[in-house]
Amino acid sequence: MRLDELRFGIVQPDCRGTATRAHPPPTGRAYHRHMLLVIDAGNSHVTVGLARDGDLIASRRAASRASATPDELEVLLEGLLRLDGQGLVGAAAVAIASTVPALTDAFEAIAARREIPCAVASAGTIPMAVHVDRPGDVGPDRLVNAYAAAHLLGTPVIVVDCGTATTFDAVDSQGAFVGGAIAPGLQLGLEALATRTARLPLVELRLPDGMIGRDTASAIRVGTVLGHRTMIEGILGRIRRELAAGAGIAPHEVRAILTGGLSALPWARTIEGLDGIDPDLTLKGLIHFHRSVTGDEAQA
Secondary structure (H helix, E strand, O other), X not given: OOHHHOOOOOOOEOOOOOEOOOOOOOOOOOOOOOOEEEEEEOOOEEEEEEEEOOEEEEEEEEEOOOOOOHHHHHXXXXXXXXXXXXXXXXXXXXXXXXXXXXXXXXXHHHHHHHOOOEEEOOOOOOOOOEOOOOHHHOOHHHHHHHHHHXXXXXXXXXXXXEOOEEEEEEEOOOOOEXXXXXXXXXXXXXXXXXXXXXXXOOOOOOXXXXXXXXXXXXXXXXXXXXXXXXXXHHHHHHHHXXXXXXXXXXXXXXXXXXXXXXXXXXXXXXXOOOOEEOOOHHHHHHHHHHHHHOOOHHHO
16 A cells, blocks of 8 residues: 555544544634645754645755744745745645744744644644653654554554654554654764764765775765664664564564655665655655544545
8 A cells, every 4th residue: 555545534542541632723714625735844854745635746855944933934935835836825724743843833933924724743633642651752753654654554563764863663553652762863973973083074875885895985884874774674673573572463564664854865775674665754644644633534
């Protein structure tokens, strides 16, 4: 099943056993399926998508800056949407997943100024049980990814997100987010070597020709790119075995999907143990998150 064939709208019981459902803000405007703006605001990039009738039709990325004002971000949004012949005036609603609180506030301010209904993803609004010690500390993008993957691939399932950090998100056989792992991202590692050492250069992120680097640049690629791939495969395998043991199934029955900005690069296709790669998983998850919180589950 492809991600665009997802069917959402299930309200999971929370950790106290009572069903929870998020409610849309009291904007007075009905949910409009025909044009939805979805925003994934991260530490390094802001990714913006536009959905028509529930399908993602365009996505664009720009560098993020936590100190940006609502005015600056509004100009950025207009510019990105204009690349696809669209604009904020055509957006009937907005759904946001943001790991940067300042950007969350700024995008909400833009939506309020434009009188566009806005839904913000969080542990309290995503209709999914979150079984961790502090649910409010979990990044909204991680929860949106877990929510999307559970409905795409079934449960138990694992999401690996390669961005500024590389995260692993685990969903158990009951459909609950149960935690995961966080590691420094691949690009972050390359930049750290270049900035924290006197003679190591910043190298292009690509696969080396072999396991023995014949010069400094290729040696860095072996240690970082292949090392990062090995780290992903190792942690993925261990989480897969733990989820399988809890569900009483074989490890190969636990599914896994890769997403994030670095997932579109060629090196990602060499990672073993994945059932799929979708760089737009967060944006597509936001589309269906918005459907669920606005009560349009019959269409989801």
